[in-house]
Amino acid sequence: MGRIAVKAGIITFLGTNCEFDTKRACEFFGWKTELIKHSEKIEKQYDIIFLPGGFSYGDHISAGRIAKLTPAVQSLPVGKSLIVGICNGFQILTEAKLLSGALTFNDSLKFISKVVPLEFQRQIIHLPVAHHQGNYTGHGNEEVILRYCENVNGSDEMIAGIYDRKNKVIGMMPHPERAVFDELGLVDGRKVFEFFNEIL
Amino acid sequence: MKNYKAIVKVKLKPEIKDIKAKALEQAVSHLIEVKNLNCRTGNIYILNFEAETKDCAEKIVKTIADEILANSVIEEYEIQWEE
Numbered sequence: 001m002g003r004i005a006v007k008a009g010i011i012t013f014l015g016t017n018c019e020f021d022t023k024r025a026c027e028f029f030g031w032k033t034e035l036i037k038h039s040e041k042i043e044k045q046y047d048i049i050f051l052p053g054g055f056s057y058g059d060h061i062s063a064g065r066i067a068k069l070t071p072a073v074q075s076l077p078v079g080k081s082l083i084v085g086i087c088n089g090f091q092i093l094t095e096a097k098l099l100s101g102a103l104t105f106n107d108s109l110k111f112i113s114k115v116v117p118l119e120f121q122r123q124i125i126h127l128p129v130a131h132h133q134g135n136y137t138g139h140g141n142e143e144v145i146l147r148y149c150e151n152v153n154g155s156d157e158m159i160a161g162i163y164d165r166k167n168k169v170i171g172m173m174p175h176p177e178r179a180v181f182d183e184l185g186l187v188d189g190r191k192v193f194e195f196f197n198e199i200l
Numbered sequence: 201m202k203n204y205k206a207i208v209k210v211k212l213k214p215e216i217k218d219i220k221a222k223a224l225e226q227a228v229s230h231l232i233e234v235k236n237l238n239c240r241t242g243n244i245y246i247l248n249f250e251a252e253t254k255d256c257a258e259k260i261v262k263t264i265a266d267e268i269l270a271n272s273v274i275e276e277y278e279i280q281w282e283e
Contacts, residue, residue, distance in 0.1 A: 061268060069267070095271060102273040104212075105219055137216065138273045154217075 006031040006200060009046040009081075011072045011089075013038040018053035018086065018177060025177040026050075029193055038067070041075040047200050048082045051089025053130070053175060063103065063133045064091030082200055083169045087131055090161075090171035099162060099171045100140025103133045107154030115186065117149040118160055118174060121195065124149065125188035127174035129160075134173040136160075145195075146172050168199075201250040204257040205282040210270045211242030245269055 008031045012019045019035055026033040036042060038056075042049070051073075057066040067073060067088075073096055076083055085093040093099045106112055113130040129152060136155035139162065146161030153173075161172030172192075179189030212218045221239040228237055247264065251257035261279055270277045 062271065065268060065271070094273075100273075102271055104216065104274060107217075107219060109219055109223060135219075154219075 006047045006197065007045070008033040008048045008050065009036045009042070009044070010034070010050045010052055011036045011038060011042075012052070013054065013056035013067045013070065015056045015058055016052055016054035016088070018088075018175065021175075022050050022052045022086070022177040025180040025189065025193060028180050028190075029197065036072055038070040038072045041071045042077060043075075046077075046081045048084060048196060049076065051083070051085040051092050052177075053087035053089065056088055056092065059133070062095070063088060064093075064095040067092045068096035078169065079167050081168070082196060083167075084196060085169075085171040086175060086177065087129075087134075087173055090173055091133060093169060093171045098167070098169050099164060100142060101136055101138035101156075101162075103131075103173070104135045104137060105133050106131070106135050107151075112153060116152050116174070119147040119149060120145065120191065123191075125191055126179070126186060127176055127188055127192075128178045128186070129153075129174050131173055136173070145170070146174060165199075170196075201252060202257075203283075204247075204249055204251055204254075206247045206249075206257070206261045207280040207282065208245045208247065208261065208265050208269055208277055209242060209280070210245070210265070210275050210277045211240055212274055213276050216274045243269075 008026045010019050010022050012035050023033045091103045094102050111132045115126050115128050134153040136159045142162035142164045145163045148158040148160050163170045176189030176192035179186035220241045224239045265277050
């Protein structure tokens, strides 16, 4: 008997721009995927919920500060579904205090958009990063699951991604959803999605 | 109801590196000689609103500052009142 398809939800905010990359990546793995509006409470059951990349509310006040107040984020089923924040999603999760720390401006003060090497599960993978506020500080007790191999943005301990195993919450600045398809020249993102699948 | 005006000043905590301030210090060095210049950056928010009492007004501003204007992990704020 075949396994029941993973059910994934992707929250879209005003200013989100990675929802379709994330949806297409989920569908590559055969996951049943739908978009969730920021303005609606999450009442359906999902195995995994993504807060995708982008510039929610124009990064006004600070990146992720306004998105944390939306009905969708306020009703996240913490501890039930696996919750994954990518880039702006990571910023939202720290602002909502669902993950420790905060993401401040890159040391260079420049927007960084490039492919970087990272340590992930005792191997080196390559993923794109694209952010202005990715300088992570104030890490608490979560497991570090992704670490930059070089100082990309000034993050403490070169942290790129963390995982709160108890509450099933993950945040990461790199974009695994942009490294799934052969035509994009990078497929290491598949390893990250396979990791999500393992811990559902 | 009474009118209130609160000025909320938000800045990075002293232990958090202020990269924009460092850029400002470097820029100033090209402009004019200043001894021991130490800059910090921040934002000012001016809130005009109505409330029943000063207590209510203080609670409103504290909620806005704690939840939206400042992130206590990296920022601190102070409130000035103009009546």
